[in-house]
Amino acid sequence: MRFRNPANGYEENANHPGLWCLLFGPVYFAAKGIWSHMVASLLLAVVTGGISWLIYPFLARKFVRADYLRRGWIEVAP
Secondary structure (H helix, E strand, O other): OEEEOOOOOOEEEOOOHHHHHHHHOHHHHHHHOOHHHHHHHHHHHHHOOOOHHHHOHHHHHHHHHHHHHHOOOEEEOO
């Protein structure tokens, strides 16, 4: 996935969010600036004893895409 900021033309890659979420968990969302999911994934990991860390990566692509579009970025076709 690739997104462009319409204000300044900057393009950001968001390739393989599920893999990065599996490897780094909440740190991945913090690096992307998606603070709500960073907090949610951290709290769910604590509450479920880490089991949610294996489920959250399947939803990461949807969450990352939705956050970029909500912030006004435009998805760029590959």
